[in-house]
Amino acid sequence: MTETAPRPTLEAVAARAGVSRATASRVVNGGDGVREPLVERVRRAVDELGYVPNQAARSLVTKRHDAVAVVVAEPETRVFADPFFALQLRGISKELTAHDNQLVLLLTEGRDDHARVGRYLAGGHVDGALVFSLHLDDPLPGLIRRAGIPTVFGGRPGWSDGDGGDVVYVDSDNRGGARDAVRHLVALGRTRVAHITGPLDQTSAADRLDGYRDVMADADPRLVVPGDFTPAGGERAMRELLDHRPDVDAVFAANDLTAAGALRVLREHGRRVPEDVAVIGFDDMLPVAEQTDPPLTTVRQDIEEMGRLMARLLLRGPDGPHTGEQAPRSGVVLPTTLVRRASA
Amino acid sequence: MTETAPRPTLEAVAARAGVSRATASRVVNGGDGVREPLVERVRRAVDELGYVPNQAARSLVTKRHDAVAVVVAEPETRVFADPFFALQLRGISKELTAHDNQLVLLLTEGRDDHARVGRYLAGGHVDGALVFSLHLDDPLPGLIRRAGIPTVFGGRPGWSDGDGGDVVYVDSDNRGGARDAVRHLVALGRTRVAHITGPLDQTSAADRLDGYRDVMADADPRLVVPGDFTPAGGERAMRELLDHRPDVDAVFAANDLTAAGALRVLREHGRRVPEDVAVIGFDDMLPVAEQTDPPLTTVRQDIEEMGRLMARLLLRGPDGPHTGEQAPRSGVVLPTTLVRRASA
DNA sequence: TCGCGCTCCGAGAGCGCTCTCACCCCCGCC
DNA sequence: GGCGGGGGTGAGAGCGCTCTCGGAGCGCGA
Structure with a gap:
């Protein structure tokens, strides 16, 4: 077992460069107010010794930790x-x-x-x-x-x-993104746009619901069904939706996972996407959004x-x-x- | 702006407890070799002052950082x-x-x-x-x-x-897991079992290929096609496979993402899974493996x-x-x- | 009674660094 | 030629902690 050599201290660097510890410190920390030849000598000493400042000692005095x-x-x-x-x-x-x-x-x-x-x-x-x-x-x-x-x-x-x-x-911008999604569905000519929410104790989910409501202010309350950001929740919600409003022609899901679940139920029920029911997700979670069938239209955020x-x-x-x-x-x-x- | 009070030091704790800094230190670090009443007094002082050891000072001397x-x-x-x-x-x-x-x-x-x-x-x-x-x-x-x-x-x-x-x-156990997967396919009665590899400069991918070969020692080399752990790579490889060996009846993909890509191409070509072609992935990457159609049989590792x-x-x-x-x-x-x- | 050993505690050094302060030297000006 | 000023440098204190070491106190055997 090779005994690990003790790491060089600032003292050692100073000695090698023929300056005081204070000057060595100055150079290590940017070198302001030190004349060029000395800076050079200290720099060389640092390289030669492979000096790395001891962060513990440093923060002990600076009270910063980086x-x-x-x-x-x-x-x-x-x-x-x-x-x-x-x-x-x-x-x-x-x-x-x-x-x-x-x-x-x-x-x-x-x-x-x-x-x-x-x-x-x-x-x-x-x-x-x-x-x-x-x-x-x-x-x-x-x-x-x-x-x-x-x-x-x-x-x-x-x-x-x-x-x-x-x-x-x-x-x-959860609210704005949701608004864009729903507006897009409306622009597609859809009139019975549903929303499957996320868990509403999370602000992101709540904001997305608000965005939906911004556009669909007077929609049938039954078009809003609770989900939980999971595919299983999406499936459940989609079934409920098809139950209560079989005429639904668009779904804005609170996230991509939810949308994936909804998609599966729609296929199961023989609804074509997007012909019969258009679906939009949220997140643009790539491995999901690109793998669904059909690939998911969704709202991307720059994470x-x-x-x-x-x-x-x-x-x-x-x-x-x-x-x-x-x-x-x-x-x-x-x-x-x-x-x-x-x-x- | 409330000036943040300076954090109490060990010195302060010692003073409050009426002991030396050394004794306070001993208590903070386990309390061995300190008599009970003193331990108690120091502990109380620590609580009252809300003392937390300064890690920088500590590691400066111990040379450990935890x-x-x-x-x-x-x-x-x-x-x-x-x-x-x-x-x-x-x-x-x-x-x-x-x-x-x-x-x-x-x-x-x-x-x-x-x-x-x-x-x-x-x-x-x-x-x-x-x-x-x-x-x-x-x-x-x-x-x-x-x-x-x-x-x-x-x-x-x-x-x-x-x-x-x-x-x-x-x-x-990449190799063993691969072996299990391929054996399972063989047990299902499949005889033309293909493998879509991962990037072979990664040991995990290489080991999975080895596992495949352990079971399919004398398979047609064209049944092994390169992938890259991505869905796109899986699609590409699957197409190649269908091209060269249209009679393929099982695919062991190097990971779930690859399998997802392969699945898509199989569906596109009208092959039923698992009836016509059985597919197994690797990783049990849940959001993928559970969402594919059909849900993916795969090799799980306890990550x-x-x-x-x-x-x-x-x-x-x-x-x-x-x-x-x-x-x-x-x-x-x-x-x-x-x-x-x-x-x- | 005295000494020996053991346990428990405190004094103090020192970890490696930063930063203040005093000092020195050199320049420019009167 | 003397003196003030300023930039550059070094000496030294001190950050908060651990750990060694010596000393105090106590119990026990002789």
Whole structure:
């Protein structure tokens, strides 16, 4: 077993370069106010020794960590298993590494995990947190606000209004996207447009329902049936729909998974898509939307960009240069686009 | 803006409890060798002050970080967007938090990212690394070994043989699973069993092909066609298959996505599944396998357990108690199970 | 009674870094 | 030629913790 050589310290670099530790430090941190020949010598010493700053020592004095926590609450496994999360993480990661920050991932399930996360965040191990909180009754947001560290939420938190309002979040335009989808169905000449909702304790689902209602204000209430973002829920809802309103000629499903379920039931019942019933989903979750039969028309959101934006907002912080950005101290809403495939 | 109160130090705890800093430290770290009344007093002081140890100060002296890096190389976005990754992460996360370790996520794309990751790992910021390296020519493994920190790989690295051999990895039994799948097809009475491969520079794909060959040793070479783990690749391969061997009566696809593509082409050509052609996939990637038409028979691997096991192996380290575990200093291979649905 | 050993606790050094402050040197100006 | 000023550098303190080491206290055997 090769004994791992002790890593070189700043002291060693300074000695080798023939300067003081202070000067070496200055060079390592940008080199301002150090004359060129010395900068050069220190740089060389760093290379030769393979010096890497000890982050622990550094943050001990600076009180900064160059690390942010990403907190993902995961009450249902469903949420976790979809590509959504992965893409968002990717956006976050890109932005963080561009600013030399590390990404500490905290996955939670269950109550004691919440306490653990709260403790961790309050413990000052990270400079900020990006939080994905999906449900209205989630205790996590409260814990986090109490921890008193900068936080950006993914998705509009349900309690944003009642609680002071200076909550920073990034969301996509669920309501607008839903509106676009329904308008498209209407433009296709459909008059009996149904909506299969998501779980309405999530703001995204609630907003999509609102978008539907914006366009179909005076529709038969029976055209709105509850789903739960799963294919099984979509099947159930579609059956109910065919039961109560067999004349339905279009369905806007709250997400692609739901739409996939609905599609299956429609085929089962011999309804042609889109001829008899046009179907639109939401998310543009590729492995699903492209694989359905027929391929699904759906509303796309730029998930990776959401992640990137979250990170950017967090890093910039409350006193960064906000000019030009919209609503820095509250929500930023990203646009959606309708992706036309075969189902509508 | 409420000025954030400076967090209490161990010094403060000690003062409040009326003991020395050393004793307070002892209590915080388990309390061995401290008499009960003092333990009690320190504990109370900790609670009252809401003391949380400063991890930076701690690791400065202990040289431990209670953090491990998870490195995910992501040459293709495809890899990232599937639930595989998320589930594995979950397993890892569970195991790590159970041992009070943090998870630092490093996503890489492109060459300079590799250098960055190498530097980070060599920089001694984490106690170990879990690495997902997918390709034979990936420079990452080399970099990491040079960094000299404990590492466990996810999936069998391609170069494990040539390079010393003491590589720790966790993989699922790709070859055995493939064998089971093909045997199942044979048991169904199929005689012209084809295989659509994955990208063969990944060991998982190569192993699945080997498993196929174990059973179909003397099959027509034209029954083996290359795919790339994508639905599009599956479609392409299936067309080729129908072209060259229109009498094909079973297909073992290297993964579920490939199978989904193949299924579509079969339907397009009017072949019934499973009556005319039986199809089996690999992965049991739920949103795909359950949504295909017909639902896909496939080989399931316990992905979350793989993640958990990786973390466990890493934390245990080279001198932990290995007895009872298999092959601690090299690979651990987890079993797979055939999940029967409608397609075979 | 005294000494020996053991357990428990406190003093203090030091981990590797940043940052303040004092100092030095060189320049320009009076 | 002397003096103020400023840019560049070094000395040293200190971040919050762990861990070693010595000393205090106590029980026990001689």
